[in-house]
Amino acid sequence: MGLSHRKGRPYFLLFLAVFILFPFSLFQYTKYILFLVNMTAIAVIGALGLNILTGYTGLISLGQAGFMGVGAYTVAILSTKVGLPMWINLPAAGIITTLVGIIVGTPSLRLKGFYLAMSTLAAEFLLEYVFKNWESMTQGVQGLFITPPQVFGVHINNDRVFYFLSVSLAVLAVIGTRNLFRTNVGRAFIAIRDRDIAAELIGINVFKYKLVSFAISSFYAGVAGGLWCYYMTIINPEAFQLSISIDYVAMIIVGGMGTLFGSVYGAIFVVLLPELIQRLMEVLQPVLHMEYTFAAFKQIVFGVIIVIFLVFEPKGLAEVLSRLGSRVSNRKRKEAVQNESLPGTGNSKI
Amino acid sequence: MELLIQVLIAGITIGSIYSLIALGVVLIFKSSGVINFAQGSMVMVGAFITYALVVQFKLPILLSLALTFLIAGLMGMIIERFVLRYLAGASLISVIMVTMGISYIMDGGALATWGSSNFTYPKLFPPFSMQIGGVKVSSVYLWSFLASMVLLVVFLFFFKYSKMGLSMRAAADNQKLAVVLGISARRVLSLTWIITSAVATAGGILLASISALHVNLSYIGLVVFPVVILGGLDSIAGAVVGGLIVGSLEAIAGVYIAPYLGGAFQQVASFVFLLIILLIKPYGLFGTKEIERL
């Protein structure tokens, strides 16, 4: 949907070709990479959701994992107990999570800043408790198992099939978010983040839009959680604990709060970083000997990166990359014949 | 009735440890507006340092304790000097995440150094215990109760009367103004982190003494958040009272409510209570309301 400008079209086509052909390549790593891509795509959707809430609207949430859990449970319950098909379950996951999100967002009428963040943290713990103890629905700590639906005789959680599903949905999520911030709703979110009082005084119903932000954010989280459930085929309360929420906050911080592609970069980064560290540590393993050091090292690097980003690049990877990108394109522009007018200042929000 | 008394005593004993750890969080918030998610890790690392000095280096206990506090203070100073100083005036979420980052680094560091085993903590306290209303209260709880009470009084007086304490409050309220008044905001912040780190270490030593020492000890940092918020982020008395309330609440919920709701209701009880309180009093029991201006 208008993703490409005239200039970007070759790249877009190349990307499309890589996207479609890659799953059929036969590297040793193809399947594993597909797995990582799938996990990243799910994370992208979740991170976009959190970014709408936290990055754009300025409401800190430590409950993203809980919301994703609601989505995952919705899918699991609908497909095992009711037996509905996927094309109903995934939107349903989004909608149910939206409702939960609105409830969780209600304290934002009175609570601000860290106090609101704490109420989302409370929601995270409460949801976990509900997952664990509403046994007639969730089967408690044992969790629910689903049999993934089949597409052309192949289970949807087959890495290759799922790849097309998850990446397409992730792209849709990106486009949806981009469009959202072209219109009044998105602008209202940013206004609330920048100065909620002024927003209210110029006629924005701040409370309503905070709830809308919670709703959209949790819709994304719900869909991401639902996808996760289809991919993993199991959901139990351990799957979405606080540390996952923190990972998501880290994604948008590292990627860039309040930026569209920040969510994407952040998700890629946070999903792949542990892999890279793992590989690095495996190379160093003969020297280090102790296996748990790489878990420790992963944690340390993760922490250091968060700190470094906040101290030196508070605007995240999106800013870094756009700086790099503009440097490259500046050079190119100098070389190019000047047959084009000045570049548009269009995407100022990004 | 007898059971209720036992429940309350049990709640207050664990609550006194919550209070002590919550005090550190409040202290940092009060003087720098930073919400410290690394408090739990500071608690854990403090406990490990003592362990290393006493058990691994076999130093005398008093010397080890003195050294531990020295190292912990240094650690606090480093955190402030090399990380938080660069984040003055940053948004709330940046501050939250940066302390989480620090927490990851500290947890990872402890894991790399000591591994993920359980360690038996050295007996730093005399094996003395008191029988209070049918509950055996070991000396560790008495120590932590005492420590949090003493620290409460000390900090209250410190903030109210001492020049340094007043400067800290001024610096937290308005860093620019503080500079104009000739208060070195940096020195004040540095000092806060040193004190907080030391308080966290004290909490860590007490906490590790009542159970085994493990890297997961840092989880306490999350447990005390309801305490901090309940009391009000910037209220020292609130931290102490909140700790005792949350401790008792958990005990009551664990004994009386969990059997009906099932599962481990104790853990969420404090959060449920917290939500209710926040809806009535959005800034906690004793917290100061933030005034907004146009």
Add this chain to the structure above:
Amino acid sequence: MDKTPSHLQIQGLSLHFGGVQALHQVDLEIPRGILFSLIGPNGAGKTSLINCVSKFYEPNAGEILFNGREITRFRPHEVARSGISRTFQNIELFKGMTVLENIKLGRHIHLRSGALAGMVYLGKARREEEMLEAFLDREILKFLGLTPIKNRVVATLPYGLQKRVDLARALSAKPEFLILDEPVAGMNREETQDMITHILDIKKAWGLTVLLIEHDMEVVMNISDWIVVMNFGQKIAEGTPAVVQKNPEVIRIYLGHSYAET
């Protein structure tokens, strides 16, 4: 004047913070279509009063009627929705956004497309967005001379321009009642002149009622239809500029020598 129905009417408005009385039993009647000025020394309660009107403050007593309808219990955004727009003393623009985005936000109350339509961005939302831009281009940007800078980020603009963007944002809602809180404060003579011209033009063109707070007495005396003088949270005098200028108490407590001598 008391026969024509007032546009905005304030009765017995009181406001206090703790023990400090910011407003005490203030009554105002602002007829439709005039330029109504509120003057008084610092701390007289002028800004408190308009903050009560736009509901940033909750008055302790009294009532506010707009178009004969009570709006005392409205929430701030409902006040804006009912047709009252305002500018701010300390420019409350969204500094990270562009001029155009800020002004679009001013028109927020007239936009109908919801989140879902926005995300799809086909049909309704897109049309609305296009109409919005056309409207702003036509009515606001060109008029206030902001077209060349419409894609600049607000934070990068000089003070005078920011004030103008603030006005543009208030106007883009196409209000019937405009509150201006010190619109020319900190401006040089030329900028002031510019601003005043804009205000008077738009007032005339749209038939606005304007409530103005301003310290620049020359401006106030030149353009006001009616002036109310406040001190210590109370109304102490009112009348046409000519009347107010002659009121001895006004001269003593507020205008003092400064105005008398100029």
Add this chain to the structure above:
Amino acid sequence: MKRLVGLAVVCLIGFMGLGAYAAEIPVGVYGTLTGTDTDVNGMSYGPKDYLTYINEKAGGVMGHKYVPVLLDGKNQIPEEVKVFKRLVDVDKVVVVNGWSTGGTKALRDQINTLVKVPFQAQSLSKDVLDPEKYPFIYLLGPTYEDQVIIAMNWAKQKGAKTFAFIHADIEYGRAPCRNAIEQKVPEKLGLKVLGDIEYPGASPDLTPQLLRIKEMNPDYVYIQDSVNNCVKVLRDAAKVGVPASKFIGNNYDFSHIIPETLGKDAEGFKAIQINADWGENIPMMKEIEEYAKTHTIAKKDTYYTKGWVQGKVIHEVATRVLKKSSGKVPEISQFRLMFRDEWEQLSNFDTGGGTPPLTYKDHQGHTQARILEIRGAKYGSISDWIKTH
């Protein structure tokens, strides 16, 4: 857009370049190196160390060296799934030594139908033990449910009438206790279950739960949790005055940390043993000691020896497969199938005293356990090896 493509390409190249070593017999192990329940992760180091030991001592199996890959599943399902996928897809391991109950259940389709890879679970959950449904999953010893039965049987013999459970609010804690109750084990034995008490796994304080135990006053309490929380349970039991002798823990509560930490508050505590302890006078220990001369041992406890036994099992099965294929390493999927089949054939395999002889016909190596009791800060056995069925 450009940037996205660039990033994708970089990632692709990065992954292709990394870690493509030629492996002869790759064996995957994942466990909890960090995260919760690390107290018992010696059993993840064990298999790896044993295979290394065999590589060094005998040059692997019939000249083919093992490549043990040890990864961290953090006791979290998504993490374990990720690690599993990597092991089977990238490292192409012949057999996986897995970890948690939840993770094993999550992977059951992958293990048994999609990938078909032999899987040795550390979890002793009965729910994954089913040669028909899950032909690729093998367990070493008595399931948690078996252990509950053993404990109850023993309590019954001691004249107990009432019983209670205490555990964390996770699958590992809740399921076995509930299974035992649902299978009417207590009724059959004439025991009355007074309560099934749960606590938050990470809570620093369990006094409220112990107060409930005190109120109920059961004859015995079964702890379905591992070392770390067991310490908390016993500590707070002492706090409210419930003697440690009333508590029986499962096989993951047999740790010297417990008496060391609690001193006399742990006196009388009972735990279940399903394999030899570290330092027992058995032939297997000699191997470990030999290995320890040149290597550091991560954890010197009974779980490490459990892992060592699991390593022995893997080596034994691999040896049999290679004997069948006359010393050639079969193609990977073939290898996995043969490995599974040979495993099932394994019977009366002597582990050098690490466990009773192992027979995997029912996918459960052995069914024996005994009860230990802490006396004078040391575990001593108070029962013979009991067979569960």
